[in-house]
Amino acid sequence: MKKMWKVAASAVLAVSLLAGCGNTGTNTGSAGEDAGVSEGGAAKSVTLKMFIAQPRFKEQYDSYIADFTKKIKEEKNIDLKVQLEMPNPDNAPQILKTRLASNDAPDIFGLHAINEIPSFYKAGYLEDLSDQPFVGKLMDSVKPAVTIDDKVVAVPLETLSWGYLYNKQIFTDLGLTPPTTLSEMKAVVEKLKQNDVTPFLLSYKESWIPQLFLPLAAGAMINTENTDFINRMNKDEGSFSEMKSMFEIIDLVNANGTDRALETGGDDGAAAFAQGKAAMWIQGPWYAETILASNPDFEFGVAPLPINDNPDATLINLSVSTSLAVSPSSSNKEVAIDFINYILDDEASNNFFQSVKFNPLATVHTYESYPWVNDATEYVKAGKSYQDPSIPQAVKDEVGKALQSYFAGQMSQDEVLQALDKSWRDYNKVNK
Incomplete structure (x- = not known):
């Protein structure tokens, strides 16, 4: 995956590894x-x-x-x-x-x-x-x-098979299963709140984390109802205004999450999630090692993020x-x-x-897959997956910063979408 950390100074970790003796x-x-x-x-x-x-x-x-x-x-x-x-x-x-x-x-x-x-x-x-x-x-x-x-x-x-992470113990205790539509997700959110469980862990200090909404929400739409979006954007013929509905899931998550989102980074979020501070986290399994370092007995699953009421659009993202x-x-x-x-x-x-x-990615890898990998694989086997959309990195960087500003009330939905359009057009100018 992952990507990480907002406006922190670059850490240069010089590792001087001098092996052996001799001249x-x-x-x-x-x-x-x-x-x-x-x-x-x-x-x-x-x-x-x-x-x-x-x-x-x-x-x-x-x-x-x-x-x-x-x-x-x-x-x-x-x-x-x-x-x-x-x-x-x-x-x-x-x-x-x-x-x-x-x-x-x-x-x-x-x-x-x-x-x-x-x-x-x-x-x-x-x-x-x-x-x-x-x-x-x-x-x-x-x-x-x-x-x-x-x-x-x-x-x-x-190699990644991802959507969002959920606390298996909380879901089991409350008789919940991963929702397949946005309406079902809203019902899950209400059930969690009724039982004094915060639905979502929010950790937006590092812009790459809110950026994850783009490959999930826009990616699912691109692979179901707007299949030529990437090609048209590469020709300056499309607009993110076509993706405005992605704010439905973004707003649902933002309205039902933990406090101090813009002060919480990835590592802090992983620790909080491992401690049961929220039932779900818009994050990938690349944080498994950090989560389990905080709580070795923690059980989490991977599920696709619903973006609308079409269950066929609730899909796992596959990526390298x-x-x-x-x-x-x-x-x-x-x-x-x-x-x-x-x-x-x-x-x-x-x-x-x-x-x-x-994840194993080569024929020489013989170790057993992890439980969360198996969760995602079940969706993939059922045809509930898509290849990560080829969105320019500059656009992903822009959406991360824009969604931080949107969460803080400093940008509107339309302003976020306009910023993404401009970022893609600027990318096209350099890469044509």
Whole structure:
């Protein structure tokens, strides 16, 4: 997924991982020459820069990078230092674009497969990885999301089946089941309030969270009643005024949620949800690790968000989000690509993917799926799902900020929709 955190300063987490003993050279390796084993057996020193906007998984990445550092020391006699930068996801896209445009690209960087690969590829920022071993391990359902012009340009980390999260214990205690229409959702909300349970957890401090309404509400409409919306918007022939009905579910959630929404971020929201402060959270299962860290016994489910009274429009969103790419300008390309392949190492990747609670996405993944994954899969099997709409990242960024302002009473519905139209038109001007 995820994306995270409003106007926080970028956290630069430098991880200097120096593996092994022995002689350490003074050179910084490059892909073809310096990265290999030197004459006489002296180790080469290589510094690899990584940019991954998932700071909540810092511990897991540190551990996995340390394992890779040890492996490359043993196999290629390289003393590897990794500088791992993990900015808040709200700020990360702009930081990364600035770096790439100023020829200060990280060797490896994270990007959203659906939202960002097309524009990054067009700008020449993505190395062709088609001939790498990891490609043959990808599940057939995953590979297209990281493929463009018949080239695989990233290794996927997260595949997502999501809608909203609900507290299974609360639903069971009150005899509730996930609603299939907006009217049913209103009835669920009333039943919860009658039993002194707050229906929704609101955590809007970070703009990427209210942004989730767009791929859910607009996405479901695009896949049922407005199927040519994306194409028309790409031609400046559509308008978000066609999506105005999405405010029905947005307003329902906002009117029946926890207090201090604009002061509550993702981590705080996860802790509150795990403590039973609300029955539902408009959020994806990418927060599973954080939720369970607060309450290991907590049971939550994943269900599709109703947006109107058409049950056929109550659908699970299927997506490939965070993926890792290699910069074509990297001076350490060989080592960077070695790490990209290590992401889907036949053995090590199982523990890593389990530790961050990502879904299996490769044939080498043999670990058991999580209960919330199975919940979403049941909807998918029943044909109740759609592919995440290809909405430009700039538009998603804009809707997050606009919905924060809407919640605060600073923008009207029409003003939000006009801001989204303008954002898409501006995107078209740059990307035509």
